[in-house]
Amino acid sequence: MATLLRLATAGSVDDGKSTLVGRLLYDSKSVLADQMEAVERVSTDRGLGTADLALLTDGLRSEREQGITIDVAYRYFATPKRSFILADCPGHVQYTRNTVTGASTADCVVLLVDVRHGLQEQTQRHLAVASLLRVPHVVVVVNKIDLVDFDEETYERVSAAVLESARSLGLYDVATIPVSALEGDNVVERSSRTPWYDGQSLLEHLEKLSPIGEPHSEPLRFPVQLVIRPQQAAGDEFRDYRGYAGQVASGLVRVGDPITVQPSGRTSTVVGIDTADGPLDAAFAPQSVTLRLADDIDISRGDLIVTSRSVPPVTQDIDGTIAWLAERPLVPGAKVLLKHGTKTVQAMVKAISGKLDLDDARLLPAESLALNDIGHVNLRLASPIPAEEYLHSRSTGAFLLIDPQEGSTLAAGMVGDALLDTKAAVEAVAEATVLA
Structure with missing residues (x-):
């Protein structure tokens, strides 16, 4: 194929x-x-x-x-x-x-x-x-x-x-x-x-570009989009049905797999994988499925179901690189909404560490970010999210900043010090070249 x-x-x-x-x-x-x-x-x-x-x-x-x-x-x-x-x-x-x-x-x-x-x-x-x-x-x-x-x-x-x-x-x-x-x-x-x-x-x-990788090559990341619990049972089969619907963002999930729900940290086991075409034994990115768990635990939209073998950390402080997409500038103290997966939380811009100078790829000091600027920011969130560095996971390392009044997208962001990582990588290569 x-x-x-x-x-x-x-x-x-x-x-x-x-x-x-x-x-x-x-x-x-x-x-x-x-x-x-x-x-x-x-x-x-x-x-x-x-x-x-x-x-x-x-x-x-x-x-x-x-x-x-x-x-x-x-x-x-x-x-x-x-x-x-x-x-x-x-x-x-x-x-x-x-x-x-x-x-x-x-x-x-x-x-x-x-x-x-x-x-x-x-x-x-x-x-x-x-x-x-x-x-x-x-x-x-x-x-x-x-x-x-x-x-x-x-x-x-x-x-x-x-x-x-x-x-x-x-x-x-x-x-x-x-x-x-x-x-x-x-x-x-x-x-x-x-x-x-x-x-x-x-x-x-x-x-002839090399394949990017198999869809199940990364750890399971499953943002919950909807909790399905029928209000009127069509029969005994659905009387106690509770499923968690969403799209597999990365990785592979099988019936019998141990999972952890973030940010609560509660654990369970997958007992069923349902689709409109019938049940599956396994599902992988980017399939949309409904997961059923062995335990009746509190899970809601925005929670992240992950494999218990690889659990991302939970944090309320995000250091990230953003591309500012709004007409008005971003300044420290601004209040925004941060959308991460299917979860949206309130956030505040604590500081702007700098912006990228496109001429020589340096991070320059900056007090604000204007339209199309790429910069590094520190965010404080009102509630914790399971965030991983974008370098390691494109699915859980990406986020959006949204205007809380208008609902418009303000910025596309990546968790981690991408600008600093790039600078360090360039310097490391330059040093290796000199030594060689």
Whole structure:
């Protein structure tokens, strides 16, 4: 069975993200005939001589009018070797928040760079997001190579600058590919116009990325979304039914497994796993199931069921790295809601330790965080949550900050000193290089 890879595209405005995605869909024969007819019709109405493949992803009318992508457009396609879920993220700096959303669940970020412009501030910002979100793979597409006559020296210069920036942010699994998304060079098939490039095409590279890991390779983490207890019994079978419904965030659960409920710390054993299609002997991420336990213990929405072999710590103080997504700045003392899994608690910003300087990946002192800033904060929670560092668990290490009055999302956050970890990793590599 073909493995699934989650992709997110990113880059500066007009670097050709939507065209690249359209080219991938078209050249991999993942576009329906009626979709292509609609694209050709709109392209003709615009006076274009050929079909504008960017329209395959720029589905919003406002995007078509402005000629830019302002929302995350999700597309699904497959090849004989692999299935893909692709998130085409916006490029303009004011929409970095959307890029955070698109990259948060990605296994690979495809970052576009215009070969004529080279490394831009927004390129560094997207690399920083990929690093902080611990995205396993990054592919840098050096696009529009046709506009510099497929010049090897120009490509190598841009590639070296991007790779140096990536290393400064702690990214090492990074590949660069010279591409013309408009004409299809090195997108699906290798191009004869870049004889000096001996690597794979973009699609070949994506198909051969190492698997991210089995869904049950991490410890069980099961956020309880709903407690199911029928009010009117349909028969003796359901008279004492009590189940805990949710989606397995990570790991594997079997009937008979010992579990612990956090933050209470109470223990029990799984006696049943129910689904709409019938009972299961085992379930793994990302299946949605209902668990039944041997003991009648107090469990409610927001609690976390975990394997007793690996119990996350419970805390009311969070040190975290956040991408600030709101128009108004964040200042110490601000009161927010923190959403962690299915649990939402009140929180206060105790301090802002600093923000990331994208030029040299340093953490600078800061008294506030503005729109699109990436910074380190200290939070005090009104009630405890089972939080793990994002470095070790993407499912229980992520959180959102929410406006308590409006209900809007203020920030995407990661538990732990991600900025400090990145800096330490960079310094360690630099020291090892000097010693070598």
